[in-house]
Amino acid sequence: MELNKAASVVKKVGPWAWWRTWWHRQSPNKQDRFANLAPVAAVVLFLAAIASAFWYLRVEEIEREQEAIKRDVEYAQQRLRLRLLERQEQVMRLARDVSNKEIRPDQFLSRAEALVQQYPEMMSLSWIDDRRRIVANQTVSSVSPSQYLRAGSVLKVGETESHFSLARDLMQPIYGQIDVDADKDAQTAVLQLHSPLSNDQGRFSGVILAEYTMEGLLRYGIPTEVLAKYAVALQDSKGHLLAGQTIPGRIALWSLLPGSDKPNNDYEVPVSPVGNDLILRAQAWRTSQGLVGGGLFWLVGVLSVMTAWMLIGNWRHTRRRIQAQKALVAETNFRRAMENSMLTGMRALDLRGRITYVNPAFCQMTGWSESDLVGAVAPFPYWPDQDRELLTKRLEEEISGQHSAGGFQVRVKRKNSQLFDARMYVSPLIDATGKQTGWMTSMTDITEPNRIREQLANSHERFTIVLEALDASVSVAPLGSEELLFANKLYRLWFGQNTVGHLHLVQKAGTTEATTRSDDVDDMVGLPTESLTVASSENAEIFVSELGKWLEVRSRYINWADGRLAQMVIASDITPRRQAEELAAQQAERAQTASRLITMGEMASSVAHELNQPLTAISNYCSGMISRIKTQQVKEEDLLWALDKTARQAQRAGQIILRIRSFVKRSEPNRSLSDVSAMVSESLELAEIEMRRRHVRLTHHVAARLPQLMVDPILIEQVLINLMKNAAESIDNANRPTGQRQVELRIVPKQIDNQSVVEFSVTDTGQGLPPEDIERVYEAFFSTKVEGMGIGLNLCRSIIESHQGRIAAENLYNAGEVTGCRFSFWIPVESTLTKQQPTGVNE
């Protein structure tokens, strides 16, 4: 469609319109380029036209010159020929006369003299007979004597002689040349004409030799206007210069110019009567005309180059200008974008107080459009009515230059009559020449900052309320200073307004840290290592006697608002928790004690039996002594023996009671490095009571050199006794025959989960545990025994686990039949040693 239209336009209006449309179709960049290139192209075209015109003229001129030279040379040759033919005629007439013997040698001489005199080109005339003897000779006097052909002498063998022979043989006049180079005698180039003589019989009888000087021929044979116009030369067939002159050395210069690649400015033509041996050559001088043409050409060329150079220079300058313009446009766009994106409103006033400029932010802020504002004078539309007077005063101050550097706060009315707070800053507007042209005012909407400030104040208040309401005391003090940076209400309540309490807490927390860190994992578990330095809080539980409270104190280093390193201490009251913990500990202890009492209760009959033995023995001894004393049949030594025995039995009974008492009574938790074998023998003593009563054989194996364990020995004894008692009961209940009533206690060191432990195992030959109960035996109040309370194993487990150990039970089978049961527990060596030791030492 568009194309068709364009085509039709082209058809209608012609190439000019097409050019226009083409031009408009180009991009501005291309247009620029074309506009830049066109002058250069024009100059180049002009130069080319000039050059071609010059070349054409040159060719024309050379051609014309060629024609002229040709014509002139032909003419000169014609004249030379005619002159030569004329002389030949005269010589031949003389020769005919000599042949006819009409003249004698003296007559010959006179005629010859006349000829030589008349024709300056003629150098000499000689009569030479058939024997080559010179009969007579007439020579111009100016010729050097060496060239004289003396009368009476014979022709010497040479060129002359060969020409002579040729003339003799042909019986025709012969032209020949004597070269200066060839004949040493010849001083000038000479043209010889041998005109043969014939006797009566028509036989050869000699020649008349006419010698012309080439110089003479040239000077007198060629018309003077030709000689004047051209450099005329006579040359032999080999190009040797015989006479005249040539123009050497200018060919090179001419070849540089256009159209002069061939030096066409000369012309050669053979002189006809002589033949090809003599060539007439003319060269045009033409010096002045070449110089003028060349100079013009060069002038035009230099001017064109200058023009082109200036155009290129101009073009480059334009390009720089365009770049500068582009940069300016970019800068302007950037500035405009900046201006538009700026949130600060800008307003320019001229010196009379009229608005000359507002930026979009200003328009957006006020709600008035640019056209509303530019050109307006006070009162401006955005002035609130009630502030008009004040603002007028302000404006006057502004214009008179009395403005404060910190700006001033005003109220601004939006177009929709809404008011907002703004801060304005005024600065003078200086133009490029340094003259003040007005005032630039920037306006910032400070409603939002005001709101934020308010919010900040609110949040600070909330924060303070929270901190104040916290049931922990929070205090911050810089390191090494008495200054209290922050303290909340509880802190003030507890410690007052100074740092004494803070420092006290820090000090106490620091010293007791080691003892309170008894957990095997600290508070930093789970934190990434890099955050440790940041959150290196310290936890400590301390008792503050002034308050009568247990406090959990957490302290950490923080960067205070002013950049100082400060220590924040948060102390929370944990007295109730502490009390609860203590209560729980007491209860656990009581439970253990109670359990031991229960164990003892369950073992009561065994213990009674055990006690009965010494008591029975004592009773018997006493009765025996009494009856003996009554019958007076006793010897003193027998009596002493019996008394000794009695005393021993009393001690035995006392020991049993002591052991039971120590087992039941001792209830203070007391972890210490304990000897395994001591614990075992202690528990074996008690267990043996039960074993004896139930007729169970108890064997034990304690590995040698067992490490000491950090345990509460009475608790471990309790577990051992419990397990052994259970084993004995199980055997009793299974009614095993005597040979199968065995309990074995083994204590061996082991490696479990990469830690060295001591394993205690009690193996019985009883009825085992019902498989469905094997997992439940540790449950509280679960028992497989009729009279059991379900306390024992549950407590055993909690005792073992409180020592970081584990307890396990398994049935022993022999061909599918339960042959016994094995209870085992282990207690780690290392953990109890390394982790518990500090605690033990401190206590």
Place this chain on the structure above:
Amino acid sequence: MSLIPKKGTVYVVDDDEAVRDSLQWLLEGKDYRVRCFDSAESFISRYDPREVACLIADIRMGGMTGLELQDRLIERRSPLPIVFITGHGDVPMAVNTMKKGAMDFIQKPFKEEELLGLVERMLDEARDAFAGYQQAASRDALLSKLTGREAQVLERIVAGRLNKQIADDLGISIKTVEAHRANIMEKLNANTVADLLKIALGQNAPKA
């Protein structure tokens, strides 16, 4: 002490050395011969039934228990009277022993009079048992002299059969029965049928 004749032998079996030793001391003070054993096994191996004796044994012992010891003695038809020493919780077991013929049980620690009374009673019984045992042994010796036919005839005489009825039962003549009867009377050293009956029925011979 040796001058005073011993009242009898008391065996003491107890695994507790002190109890054993003190019992010995007590009983020896009352002029009993006391022999102590630390286990039922060693007692069984050394026990002489021909002695007038009694046994005091602990009911709970390592190895063979008192109950087992009783069973073994019953197997041997030993007339040895037994008293078991029991602990506090062993009363049901002690009752069980009494059903099997134990004399009594005493609980530790025991009173002297009680123990001595029991020992005295046991030894009395042991003496009776010993006499009976001796009679039975002599009767057995007499009866073992009879031939098979004579034993058959004696059996029927004791059953109260007449000679004629015996002859019918055995298919022999009255004369033969009478001859056997005379032989029996002679062999058993009996003068009357009543004597014969006493011997045959195993009653103790009348005390002197």
